[in-house]
Amino acid sequence: MMRKTLRIFGLVLVLALVAAACSSSSEETTTTAAGGIDESTTTTAAPAAMTDEVEVFSWWTGGGEAAGLDAMIVVFNKMYPNIEFVNSAVAGGAGTNARAVLASRLQANDPPDSWQGHAGQELIGTYVAADQIEPLNFLYDEQGWLEVMPETLIPLISKDGNIYSVPVNIHRSNVLWANPTVLADAGVEIPTTLDEFFTVMDTLKAGGMEAPLAMGEQWTTMHLFESIMLASMGPDGWQGLWDGTVAWDSPEVTKGLEDFAKVLTYTNSDASALAWQDAGQLVLDGSAAFNIMGDWQEGFFRELGKAPQTDYVWAATPGTDGNFMFLSDSFVLAKNAPHRDGAIAWLTTAGSLEGQDAFNPVKGSIPARSDADRSLYGEYLLSAMDDWASNRVVGSLTHGVVANDSWKSEIDTAIGLFLIDGDVAGFQAALVAAAEESG
Numbered sequence: 001m002m003r004k005t006l007r008i009f010g011l012v013l014v015l016a017l018v019a020a021a022c023s024s025s026s027e028e029t030t031t032t033a034a035g036g037i038d039e040s041t042t043t044t045a046a047p048a049a050m051t052d053e054v055e056v057f058s059w060w061t062g063g064g065e066a067a068g069l070d071a072m073i074v075v076f077n078k079m080y081p082n083i084e085f086v087n088s089a090v091a092g093g094a095g096t097n098a099r100a101v102l103a104s105r106l107q108a109n110d111p112p113d114s115w116q117g118h119a120g121q122e123l124i125g126t127y128v129a130a131d132q133i134e135p136l137n138f139l140y141d142e143q144g145w146l147e148v149m150p151e152t153l154i155p156l157i158s159k160d161g162n163i164y165s166v167p168v169n170i171h172r173s174n175v176l177w178a179n180p181t182v183l184a185d186a187g188v189e190i191p192t193t194l195d196e197f198f199t200v201m202d203t204l205k206a207g208g209m210e211a212p213l214a215m216g217e218q219w220t221t222m223h224l225f226e227s228i229m230l231a232s233m234g235p236d237g238w239q240g241l242w243d244g245t246v247a248w249d250s251p252e253v254t255k256g257l258e259d260f261a262k263v264l265t266y267t268n269s270d271a272s273a274l275a276w277q278d279a280g281q282l283v284l285d286g287s288a289a290f291n292i293m294g295d296w297q298e299g300f301f302r303e304l305g306k307a308p309q310t311d312y313v314w315a316a317t318p319g320t321d322g323n324f325m326f327l328s329d330s331f332v333l334a335k336n337a338p339h340r341d342g343a344i345a346w347l348t349t350a351g352s353l354e355g356q357d358a359f360n361p362v363k364g365s366i367p368a369r370s371d372a373d374r375s376l377y378g379e380y381l382l383s384a385m386d387d388w389a390s391n392r393v394v395g396s397l398t399h400g401v402v403a404n405d406s407w408k409s410e411i412d413t414a415i416g417l418f419l420i421d422g423d424v425a426g427f428q429a430a431l432v433a434a435a436e437e438s439g
């Protein structure tokens with residue numbers, strides 16, 4: 001249902017974009033107060049008081065994500081009342097649709113002024129490699145951001161001394177979300193190891209729960225894959241896959257893939273038809289006990305008015321405690337941005353303390369900046385801040401940190417085939433080939 005709505009929503013947005021591109025008038029989509037985009041009303045020409053505009057492209061159209069973006073737009077409007085914010089978000093979890101739309105716009109030399117990109121290989125291996133974005137060192141100097149952005153993040157958004165984006169947050173990918181009532185009724189605890197995870201899910205299945213682990217469409221399978229590989233291989237094993245110190249044909253990868261295959265046997269058969277929010281909803285409803293998803297899931301739960309500890313609980317994905325698999329959303333400045341000043345204004349808001357402290361508590365992420373006001377954040381996010389500061393940090397595959405787009409897309413194809421044939425040896429061979437071709 002949610003997925004269908006999002007699809008229609010995405011389609012409307014794509015059509016709106018096409019219509020806007022074909023028309024000589026300045027019709028644009030606008031942001032609603034409730035979050036998201038109001039595709040039913042369009043504004044003709046910018047109001048007279050507006051002297052500039054900025055078109056910002058993201059995939060934050062639902063869950064807590066649109067609401068988080070809206071909270072930051074409020075700060076932007078306060079900081080720059082004369083610049084119109086044009087929200088060109090395209091629906092589709094984890095950027096599945098948005099990034100395709102963005103790619104064709106970039107190819108047609110029609111870039112949005114600023115767009116969402118993940119820190120790491122997605123940014124460096126795609127947009128920097130294609131010379132599509134401008135360095136932002138001048139803004140870092142002007143705003144003193146090197147003093148407040150995490151040292152671990154700067155290399156992931158830099159190439160040859162140039163810094164290419166403004167990180168707005170840190171998300172954690174390896175989180176297990178659980179329904180506390182389901183666990184209590186079954187007399188089981190939150191599992192902390194993969195073996196415990198299997199045992200608990202066997203108990204739930206024996207009690208009549210068909211699919212204890214809720215999963216959604218294919219990118220969420222890759223999301224599950226990265227968590228289980230981290231659990232099975234440990235942080236050195238996982239990182240080694242990306243820096244070349246661990247071979248993809250090694251026995252530890254085979255073991256990881258077998259564990260992943262076993263985890264999949266506990267998932268719902270209609271996964272491919274569900275968005276990540278739908279999978280989260282299965283946990284809230286008690287139709288499933290668990291979902292492994294990034295902490296934007298908590299933004300969604302909170303937007304629904306659900307309460308931590310009562311409606312949902314969390315832990316690191318079993319077997320990954322002490323490790324923080326991270327990703328970071330950041331915004332870039334397009335080369336030849338149609339509204340360069342507007343884009344710089346937007347990036348200034350995105351990197352500001354006020355912008356980050358408005359956005360993150362709603363989005364369900366912790367701020368990239370280290371000087372956030374902790375009193376604004378809920379229980380889960382405070383625990384994420386502490387873990388970010390103390391855990392071993394490793395990078396996400398699904399969300400752009402460790403592999404460039406072509407490598408990730410080959411892995412995605414291998415996962416798609418594996419979902420159909422379940423052949424571990426064939427899956428491993430495809431992963432070996434992907435690393436050879438694109439790694």
Ligand code: GAL
Pocket residue numbers: 059060065092093094095171294296327328329399
């Ligand atoms: C990720 C992104 C998150 C969230 C998620 C689901 O790629 O980094 O901020 O948007 O997709 O849509």
